[in-house]
Structure formats: structure tokens, C-alpha cells
């Protein structure tokens with residue numbers, strides 16, 4: 001079969017890893033937009049290493065309707081030629097094949113080589129930074145956008161921070177924004193093994209990330225008004241939100257830090273391939289309202305016991321993940337070592353449907369930026385915002401990934417020509433937030449208060 005029709009790729013989107021636990025939910029989300037009026041998604045193909053498993057995913061995703069007639073392509077990350085074929089046939093690959101540290105690079109390489117765009121749902125900082133170091137320049141040359149973390153990792157954090165920072169009307173400025181993630185369900189919702197495995201491998205390769213960072217030039221840091229916030233204790237009681245909280249070592253704050261570095265280098269955002277004057281103005285206006293802040297993420301819970309559970313799981317993965325026998329144990333007994341949070345068979349559909357998340361962004365800063373200039377002044381203003389939505393891994397993640405793809409399909413001309421970039425740098429100034437809002441992920445301002453001295 002020809003890869004192109006009239007010089008254009010055969011497909012708008014290929015979902016790679018469509019047979020995976022998350023992949024099948026991504027297929028279900030994408031089908032909602034295939035051939036629907038005003039949707040730019042006109043042609044979709046699914047890909048995986050096992051076509052009959054991919055066909056089963058399609059059947060599951062289309063249920064109760066019969067599976068639509070969608071091409072199923074075979075590709076394996078250990079077969080670069082199969083990936084090149086995939087990349088030559090499509091405008092965008094949505095990569096759901098993880099852990100990305102094991103399987104992601106050949107897919108990025110094929111997309112960059114062919115100039116197609118690549119989005120994934122990775123939450124692994126080392127992979128993202130390695131791809132940036134190795135492929136950014138070539139991706140710019142080839143006109144390929146490579147954007148990792150287009151899922152729950154890390155779009156709610158990226159857009160949520162920007163949303164909070166935009167509520168600070170001059171002369172007010174934020175100094176820090178702490179995000180508190182709270183997962184809610186009346187059922188005991190578990191995560192699938194794929195995410196757990198990625199986290200275990202992430203710990204194992206922490207030293208490689210440090211090494212990679214040391215080998216690269218330091219990127220500029222944003223100028224944030226006022227002193228950095230105090231470190232605080234291991235466990236925090238957030239009285240206002242009525243939550244106990246502990247630091248969450250997720251990818252979010254690392255992705256946000258990369259965005260803030262890019263923004264420091266490009267304060268007006270990144271120019272689009274072929275922007276109209278109006279689009280330039282819109283982009284520049286948008287970025288002029290985004291203010292940098294120190295950012296961190298904590299996992300919150302109403303129960304102190306759950307916080308101790310999180311710490312215990314973190315300790316198991318942190319200690320055992322560092323050596324090979326420990327990793328084997330962690331991966332052999334996921335349910336035991338995650339204290340029931342992850343299972344090999346993943347959550348049931350009912351469990352997924354029952355779950356929701358709330359991510360609160362507590363911004364602290366100054367009612368007047370001049371106050372920040374005096375290093376002794378403490379923040380005197382607080383802005384609390386919230387992002388909330390359905391279950392994080394298998395509902396929110398597919399919604400975000402598919403909306404990012406739809407934006408690429410119909411707004412490509414106003415987006416950067418290419419490069420390995422963060423979601424916020426590519427989609428921040430687009431209508432992504434409105435789209436998420438229309439698809440069940442909401443952004444709200446909760447309160448704006450002065451703080452007592």
C-alpha cells in the first residue's frame with residue numbers, strides 16, 4: 001500500500017500500542033471524534049506488535065457498536081523499518097507503548113526522521129530529557145513536533161499552574177504554587193502494571209538523569225519575585241483543603257521546570273510555522289499574562305493513614321528499585337509492594353468510571369510586586385484554583401492526548417515548526433484548556449485572599 005495519497009500521509013492519526021491497557025481507552029476516546037461533523041480527524045489507523053490483540057481493543061473500544069473498518073498496522077519497536085513505515089503513513093503518532101525508557105526512543109527517531117508529529121503519555125523525566133538532548137535540533141530541521149507527557153502527566157499540572165499564575169493581575173505577582181492532588185472514588189481503584197513498571201524503572205535510572213543533566217548546558221532560570229518558599233515538613237496538614245499531604249515525586253514539576261526554562265528563553269512563546277498577525281498577537285498576549293512561580297506537587301488525602309501508605313510505597317520502590325533483585329521482586333509482586341494500588345490486570349471499567357481527581361493549586365505571592373523586592377517580606381496574598389476531572393490514567397489521559405492531537409490537526413500552522421518540547425510550550429496558547437473543559441476536565445478559581453502577616 002502507498003504511504004501517501006496526493007503527497008499527503010494516508011492517515012491523520014495512528015495510535016501505536018493500541019492493544020495496551022491505556023491504548024484501548026485512547027482508541028475509545030479517538031473514536032468519539034472520527035468522522036464527526038467539524039472534527040479534523042478523518043482517518044485513523046491502529047498499530048501494535050500483535051494485530052489480533054489490536055483488533056480486540058478496537059472491538060472493546062467500539063462496544064456496543066460493531067468495530068468500525070479501521071486499518072490495523074503491525075509495528076514493533078525492535079523493528080525500526082516497521083516504525084519508519086508507520087511514521088511515513090501518518091501525520092501524527094500517538095504513542096502508548098511504555099515504559100518509554102525501554103520502547104520510546106525508536107518511535108521518536110522514526111517520527112523525527114519522517115517529519116511526522118509525535119505525542120505520548122509518558123511520565124518518565126529521564127526519557128523526556130534524553131529525547132530533548134538527542135533529537136531537538138533534528139526535529140526542528142525536519143518539522144516534527146515531539147511532545148511527551150500529553151496525559152495526566154503533565155498537562156493538568158502545566159495548564160493548572162498557568163491558569164493560577166494568570167489570576168494574579170498586576171501589580172500582584174505569584175511567588176510559589178503548590179499543587180495538591182486528591183484522588184477520589186467510592187471503590188478501591190487500582191493502577192495498571194504499565195505505570196507501576198515505568199515508576200520502578202524511573203527510580204532505577206535516577207542516576208542516569210543526574211548524569212544527563214550534568215552533561216548538558218544549564219538552561220536559564222526564570223526570575224521569580226521574592227525568596228523561595230521554605231521547604232516545610234515531610235507531611236503537611238493543608239487546613240484550608242482539609243488534606244494531609246506529602247511530596248509526590250512525579251514528572252509534573254520537572255516538566256513545568258522545562259517549560260519555565262523555555263519561557264525564559266522565549267518570553268513570547270514559540271512562533272508558529274505560518275502564523276497570521278492576529279495569531280502572533282494572540283500568542284504574545286497569552287504568554288505575557290503567564291508568570292513564573294516555584295512549583296511543587298503533593299499527594300493529598302483526607303486520611304493520614306493513606307499518607308503513611310504513600311510514604312511506605314515510595315520507600316519500597318525507592319529502596320528496592322535501586323538494585324536488580326529488588327526490581328525483580330517489585331515487578332513480580334506489584335500488588336504487595338504497592339499496598340494494593342497497582343495490579344497486573346489493571347482496574348475494572350466500573351472502578352475506572354467511579355474515580356475522579358481534584359488538583360488544587362495554592363498560589364502564594366505579593367499583592368504588589370514591589371513588596372517582593374524587599375527580601376524580608378512574606379507573601380501577603382493567596383490565590384487558590386482547581387483542576388478536576390475523571391479518573392486520571394484511563395479517562396483523563398486519553399481525553400488530553402486526543403484533544404492535543406485534534407489541535408495539531410487543525411491548528412498546525414500556528415504551532416512551532418518542530419522540536420522536542422513540553423505540552424505547555426506547544427499547546428499553552430491554544431484552546432486546549434477550553435477543549436478540556438468541554439470534555440469534562442474543568443478549571444476554576446476557588447478563592448483570592450489576603451494573607452495575615
Ligand SMILES: NC(=O)c1ccc[n+]([C@@H]2O[C@H](COP(=O)([O-])OP(=O)(O)OC[C@H]3O[C@@H](n4cnc5c(N)ncnc54)[C@H](OP(=O)(O)O)[C@@H]3O)[C@@H](O)[C@H]2O)c1
Nearest residue numbers: 017019020021022076077097098151152153192194195198
Ligand atoms: N501520563 C499518564 O498519566 C499515563 C497514564 C496511563 C499510562 N501511562 C503510561 O503509558 C504506558 C503504558 O501503560 P499501560 O498500562 O497501558 O501498559 P500496557 O498495558 O503494558 O501496554 C503496553 C503496550 O505497549 C505494547 N508494547 C510493548 N512492547 C512493545 C514492542 N516492543 N513493540 C510494540 N509494542 C509494544 C504492548 O503491546 P502488546 O499488547 O502486544 O503486549 C501494549 O500495547 C506506561 O509507560 C505508563 O506509565 C501514562
